Amino acid sequence: MLAATLSHFFHLPEVNIASIKHEGAHSKVLLCSKAPNVEYCPRCAEPSSTTYDHRTIRVKDAPVREHSVFLLIKKRRLYCKRCKKPFTEPVPGIRKRKRHTDRFERHLTEACNNFCDLKTVRRYYRCSGKYLYQTYYKQLELKARTKLSPWPKSIAIDEHSFRRNRHYGHTEFASVIVDYSKKRVKEVVEGKTSAALMDQLSYIPGRENVKNVVIDMCDPFKSFAREFFPEARIVADKFHVLRLLSPSLLRKRKEITGTRADLRAKKLLLMSSKNIDYFSRIKLEEFLRKYPLMHELYCWKEALHRFYRIRGYNKASRALTELTDRMARSLIPEIKTLRKTLIKRREEILNYFLTRLTNARTEGFNNKAKLVKRRAYGYRSFKNYRLRLLNACS
Ligand SMILES: [Zn+2]
Structure with a gap:
C-alpha cells in the first residue's frame, strides 16, 4: 500500500518503490523495480516474458525538498525467442543509456530560465557545468524547433550590437526579425548585411506570405527586403524618421x-x-x-x-x-x-x-536582448545567444 502511494507521489507509474535509503545528508536513494509486464523485443516486436537476467541502473531524478533523488532500478533482461537474444526492458521517462530522467532535464531547463545565473543552477542541482550547458541548450534547440512556422504577413527587422570582436575590436551586430501577428521574435541572425540575412533566413518557407516589412532607414535592410520579399510593402519606421x-x-x-x-x-x-x-x-x-x-x-x-x-x-x-x-x-x-x-x-x-506599423515592438525586444546579454555577462557563442533570445522572446 505504502509502496503504491510512494510511486504515486513520485509520479512513476510503472515503477514499484521497495524502500528509501538515505545517502549522506542531502540525497535519497529509491530502491525500485519495474512492474513485471509483458515487454516487446525492440528488434522484432515479439512479446516476451522470459527473464534472462537482471541489471541495476542508477539514474538521477528531479530533487524533492532540496534533496537529490536517485533511482536504483532493478531492470529485467528478457529473452526473445525469435531473435535468440536478450533485451533490457525500457522504463518510461528514462531514455536508453541515460543517467538522468527526462523529468530531471525538464526541471533543469526550467531552473535555467528562472534562476539568476547558470552557476546557481549547477550548485542547486548538483550537476557538472558541461552536463548543464549541454542539456539546457539541447532543450532550447528542441523548443525553438517546435516553433518553426512559415513567414507571417507582417514582419519588422532591426539590429542591435551583440559583442566586441576580440581580435579587431569592432562591434558585431545581431539582427532581430519580429513576427507581428504572434508578437514574438521569429529569428535572430548574426550580422546585419543583406547577404548574411539572406543566407540565414533562406530555410524558412512561405516568403510570399509577407506583405509588410518594417525597417529603419538603413540601406542593407532595404535592399534585403526588396530582393527577399519582392511583393512586400516596405515601411520606414516612424520613430527613426522623427529622430533624424x-x-x-x-x-x-x-x-x-x-x-x-x-x-x-x-x-x-x-x-x-x-x-x-x-x-x-x-x-x-x-x-x-x-x-x-x-x-x-x-x-x-x-x-x-x-x-x-x-x-x-x-x-x-x-x-x-x-x-x-x-x-x-x-x-x-x-x-x-x-x-x-x-x-x-x-x-x-x-x-x-x-x-500604421512601427518598429516599437522590435525596440522592446532589443531591450530584452540587452537583459539576456547582461544575465550571462555577454556571450561568446552566437548559437547559444540566439537560442536564449528566442526562448526569452517567445
Ligand atoms: Zn526479437
Whole structure:
C-alpha cells in the first residue's frame, strides 16, 4: 500500500518503490523495480516474458525538498525467442543509456530560465557545468524547433550590437526579425548585411506570405527586403524618421550651452511640443527666442511631428510634398540633408499611413536582448545567444 502511494507521489507509474535509503545528508536513494509486464523485443516486436537476467541502473531524478533523488532500478533482461537474444526492458521517462530522467532535464531547463545565473543552477542541482550547458541548450534547440512556422504577413527587422570582436575590436551586430501577428521574435541572425540575412533566413518557407516589412532607414535592410520579399510593402519606421534631426539639435544645444549634461532640457528639446506642459513650454520658447538658428531647427522637427499626426495616405502624400518644397528654401545644411533623405525614402515613409506599423515592438525586444546579454555577462557563442533570445522572446 505504502509502496503504491510512494510511486504515486513520485509520479512513476510503472515503477514499484521497495524502500528509501538515505545517502549522506542531502540525497535519497529509491530502491525500485519495474512492474513485471509483458515487454516487446525492440528488434522484432515479439512479446516476451522470459527473464534472462537482471541489471541495476542508477539514474538521477528531479530533487524533492532540496534533496537529490536517485533511482536504483532493478531492470529485467528478457529473452526473445525469435531473435535468440536478450533485451533490457525500457522504463518510461528514462531514455536508453541515460543517467538522468527526462523529468530531471525538464526541471533543469526550467531552473535555467528562472534562476539568476547558470552557476546557481549547477550548485542547486548538483550537476557538472558541461552536463548543464549541454542539456539546457539541447532543450532550447528542441523548443525553438517546435516553433518553426512559415513567414507571417507582417514582419519588422532591426539590429542591435551583440559583442566586441576580440581580435579587431569592432562591434558585431545581431539582427532581430519580429513576427507581428504572434508578437514574438521569429529569428535572430548574426550580422546585419543583406547577404548574411539572406543566407540565414533562406530555410524558412512561405516568403510570399509577407506583405509588410518594417525597417529603419538603413540601406542593407532595404535592399534585403526588396530582393527577399519582392511583393512586400516596405515601411520606414516612424520613430527613426522623427529622430533624424535629434543629433543636430543636440549638437547645436551643446554649442550654445557648452555642456551636454542636463537630461531634462535635452528631453524637452526632443519631445513633441504637444506633450510638454505649459510652464516648461514657456521656458523652452524663451530659450529658443534667443537663438534663431536653433529655433528654426526646432520648427522643422516640430513639422515632422505634425506630419506624422496626419491620418490618411493621400493627405500625407500632399503634406510631404509641401514639406519638402518648403525645406528647399531653407539655408541650413542639416535641413538640406534631411530633405534629400525624405525624398529618397518617400515611398517607405508614406507606406506608414497605409499600414500604421512601427518598429516599437522590435525596440522592446532589443531591450530584452540587452537583459539576456547582461544575465550571462555577454556571450561568446552566437548559437547559444540566439537560442536564449528566442526562448526569452517567445
Ligand atoms: Zn526479437
